Amino acid sequence: MKMRFNTAVIAVSLAVLVLAGVGCKKKIVDPFPASGAVAGWDKGDKTQTYDAANLYEYIDGGAEQYISAGVVGVSTSDYKFQGKLEVTVDVYTMKTADGAKTIFDADPPTADSKSVQLGDAGRAYGQSVVFRKGPYLVRLTGFEAAPGEADALLALAHGIEGKL
Amino acid sequence: MQNRREFVKEMVAGAAVLGTGTKLAWGQAKATEKSKVVIVRDAKLRTPGPAPDETRVAALLDHAMQAYFGAQNPLDPWKKIVRPGQVVSLKLNAMGGRAIAPSVALVTAICERLQQAGIKPGDIIVWERNSRDLESAGFKLSDAPGAVRFTGSDKAGYEDAAVTYGSVTTKLSKILTQSDLVINMPVVKNHNIVGVTMAMKNMYGVINNPSTMHGTACDPYIADLNMIPQIRQKVRFVVADLKTAVFEGGPSYRPEYSWNEDGLLVGEDRVAIDTISAQIVQRKRAEKGLNTLEQKGTPNTYLVTAADAQHKLGTNDLARIALIEQHIA
Numbered sequence: 001m002k003m004r005f006n007t008a009v010i011a012v013s014l015a016v017l018v019l020a021g022v023g024c025k026k027k028i029v030d031p032f033p034a035s036g037a038v039a040g041w042d043k044g045d046k047t048q049t050y051d052a053a054n055l056y057e058y059i060d061g062g063a064e065q066y067i068s069a070g071v072v073g074v075s076t077s078d079y080k081f082q083g084k085l086e087v088t089v090d091v092y093t094m095k096t097a098d099g100a101k102t103i104f105d106a107d108p109p110t111a112d113s114k115s116v117q118l119g120d121a122g123r124a125y126g127q128s129v130v131f132r133k134g135p136y137l138v139r140l141t142g143f144e145a146a147p148g149e150a151d152a153l154l155a156l157a158h159g160i161e162g163k164l
Numbered sequence: 165m166q167n168r169r170e171f172v173k174e175m176v177a178g179a180a181v182l183g184t185g186t187k188l189a190w191g192q193a194k195a196t197e198k199s200k201v202v203i204v205r206d207a208k209l210r211t212p213g214p215a216p217d218e219t220r221v222a223a224l225l226d227h228a229m230q231a232y233f234g235a236q237n238p239l240d241p242w243k244k245i246v247r248p249g250q251v252v253s254l255k256l257n258a259m260g261g262r263a264i265a266p267s268v269a270l271v272t273a274i275c276e277r278l279q280q281a282g283i284k285p286g287d288i289i290v291w292e293r294n295s296r297d298l299e300s301a302g303f304k305l306s307d308a309p310g311a312v313r314f315t316g317s318d319k320a321g322y323e324d325a326a327v328t329y330g331s332v333t334t335k336l337s338k339i340l341t342q343s344d345l346v347i348n349m350p351v352v353k354n355h356n357i358v359g360v361t362m363a364m365k366n367m368y369g370v371i372n373n374p375s376t377m378h379g380t381a382c383d384p385y386i387a388d389l390n391m392i393p394q395i396r397q398k399v400r401f402v403v404a405d406l407k408t409a410v411f412e413g414g415p416s417y418r419p420e421y422s423w424n425e426d427g428l429l430v431g432e433d434r435v436a437i438d439t440i441s442a443q444i445v446q447r448k449r450a451e452k453g454l455n456t457l458e459q460k461g462t463p464n465t466y467l468v469t470a471a472d473a474q475h476k477l478g479t480n481d482l483a484r485i486a487l488i489e490q491h492i493a
Contacts, residue, residue: 056374056375056378057294059259059415059416060259060368060374060415060416061355061356061357061358061361061378061382061415062356062414062415062416063375064356064357064378065356088261107413107420108412108454110420110421110452112420113420125419125420126419126420127419127420128418128419128420141417141418141419142419143214143261143262143263143417143419144213144214144263
């Protein structure tokens with residue numbers, strides 16, 4: 001009888017732990033503003049997600065750096081500004097805010113980069129913006145230089161930050 | 165070469181000398197000869213839009229190929245490389261998207277030259293590991309009979325039987341095994357594990373399990389992989405798009421760490437090509453005030469392994485590399 005009771009206690013404890021674990025597990029988020037939600041920006045049709053196991057399919061050897069920092073996964077989507085300027089937005093979900101900081105801090109500033117107020121820390125370049133907020137590391141990458149691009153990227157970045 | 169003013173400089177081990185020095189026939193380089201690497205740049209390659217000037221890209225290709233083969237006619241180099249009836253494929257590195265992938269204009273120019281050299285359109289395959297990478301680089305997937313095919317190994321599949329060399333056990337893409345000749349079309353990028361990714365690392369895109377080969381700075385995996393007979397024997401010529409290159413933060417495209425090299429590199433010796441590419445990245449890093457790849461902990465050790473007595477894939481000795489740099493003005 002005692003053995004049955006112990007077995008039941010262990011089973012219930014395991015179940016609680018598993019459920020707690022599931023509850024704590026971070027999900028890969030979908031923080032992408034819909035078309036028009038940020039003035040001038042249209043979202044592409046596809047949102048793709050990769051987890052730690054298949055991240056290399058998206059960023060090849062670059063995946064190792066993120067895996068070491070505790071990546072859960074990434075959501076990625078393309079945007080167009082005023083129908084022309086194309087941008088890819090990657091939102092990495094890390095296990096911890098420290099993981100996002102590790103990735104953010106690994107990038108050396110450039111002569112034309114500047115700090116911007118986005119999330120916990122942000123940096124803007126001519127054709128890209130990177131910021132972190134809690135466990136999220138967000139990167140907006142433009143594919144060509146265009147007038148007004150920096151301001152447009154920042155506006156989109158703020159739109160994404162608001163959904164995180 | 166009307167309307168072009170060019171100057172030629174050959175740098176051997178960092179010292180500029182005039183003249184081409186070496187004339188290696190296709191596939192006939194001897195151990196005592198220097199490995200030739202040709203880089204041609206065109207400062208007017210770009211248009212105001214995202215794509216380069218198609219006419220200038222085609223001219224750049226002809227110029228580089230003629231310089232490499234010492235040919236007077238732009239078609240002659242291709243007739244030395246291919247024979248009618250062969251299946252010729254172009255393995256691109258398009259993982260970084262169109263900003264850091266071989267341009268559509270360059271691929272189109274090569275396909276045209278191949279056809280003029282007698283290769284049927286249906287026997288030309290433009291490919292990447294994943295077809296979506298090809299699409300993201302601006303190519304439209306196509307499997308139309310009788311036309312140039314644009315596809316990926318994810319669609320064509322991999323051979324059932326694994327092959328092994330040293331540290332590498334893998335399955336090869338059926339596109340590789342079905343090709344008689346593969347033209348390797350990499351791009352120059354910093355890589356946060358291996359230092360610089362170029363010709364030899366691009367072979368990670370012809371196998372089914374590249375993610376298993378990134379430990380220990382990809383060494384000896386890269387060298388061992390390039391020793392697999394189907395890769396060593398079929399992937400024999402490199403045409404690298406140097407329009408844009410990445411000096412930090414790679415292998416993904418990072419505009420803040422990229423620069424316009426506006427050139428094209430051709431050659432056969434994959435180790436020599438990667439050695440020169442590493443120098444190009446090192447030079448840009450120094451210019452930007454960044455530490456060296458060695459200081460960063462990513463010193464391209466695979467180059468030493470690839471050149472060692474066991475592998476003999478080429479030379480990483482600058483004294484044995486004839487770098488020919490030309491500029492189209």
